[in-house]
Amino acid sequence: MHILKCCSTHTDFFPGYWRSIFQLMRRPIPLQGLFVTFFVVTCFAATCVFATPPRFSPVVRDMPLTFPHDFGDHPSFRNEWWYATGWLETPEKKPLGFQITFFRVATEHDRTNPSRFAPQHLIIAHAALSDPAAGKLLHDQKSAREGFGLAYTKEGNTDVKLGDWYLVREENGRYQTSIKAEDFMLHLSLTPTQPPMLQDINGFSRKGPRPEQASYYYSEPQLQVSGTVTRTGKEIAVSGVAWLDHEWSTAYLDPAADGWDWVGANLDDGSSLMAFRIRGKDGGKVWAYAGIRDPSGRFTKFEPEQVTFEPQRTWRSPLTNATYPVEMQITTGSTVWLLTPLQDDQELDSRQSTGAVYWEGAVTVTRDGEPAGRGYYEMTGYVEPLEL
Structure with missing residues (x-):
């Protein structure tokens, strides 16, 4: 075959x-x-x-990221996503969390086919709103083949669209996004306050023990957010702080991988923390990483052996019966972080688009027992092993 x-x-x-x-x-x-x-x-x-020449470009070390070009699409790579998460606040000081993600996935279709109907790329989008008053995560999803101006990702700058959902980066660096989901609407502006944070080795992000198990990866933390959230027909002005990730790659995860736990956190002193672990099917650690950038721009990188994740409390989903460690202690070097969820039920069922179920939610963060900031925490592979 x-x-x-x-x-x-x-x-x-x-x-x-x-x-x-x-x-x-x-x-x-x-x-x-x-x-x-x-x-x-x-x-x-x-x-x-x-x-036969390789279908997709490999991720290689010492390939510098260049902006604004790398804000845009990289169609020669297999997978790519733009991922914005953050905490919002209403005029009554009510906290809300939000997630907006756009994926581009290359298919196995012949890339030399000139037909406009050729499904060479799929565009997938997820959106979610964490509102404790709702008692559960509100979320929606879309997917379509790229083409005809209805679904696309563009090179040169961030410009992604799927129907009436979009994320666009303006020339001044500000992002505009609009999401009209089934149970809510988001119209948000995300304004950078810091330069991009290049993850791992100048944007070359290891994801496993083999050198090809890597991605190109940068973040834009400490984004100032303004806009509106509409629920039950009522539009509410909001403000807050967000985190944006942009990542592209070709290699799959290590065959021993079962899923991952990831956090991106905007700290109150202007610092930014990103940490993840890739879990093995045997319960061990396939890989781990953490990076912290302080307000002056100094970046500290932690090796896999310096990063540990220790569950503190679990929650069982009534929908999937999966058990998630919703309260997690992370150690980076000698520093201990604790993640506590805004609400336990932040499980997102995306089986109609990506085929996966994952937990993605707003969390508060403490550092060595003291309040330190807020972020977003993602857990995959708890319903069944994640397959990419």
């Missing part, structure tokens, strides 16, 4: 070639001729497998 799939792009030669082989096989063939036929078939298959 692999050979047939690989060779199927040779549309002019392929059918006639195999027709000739089948005709030969219908005739009595001397033993020497059988060996020759087998040799020809094997050589042709090897040519298909080894001569």
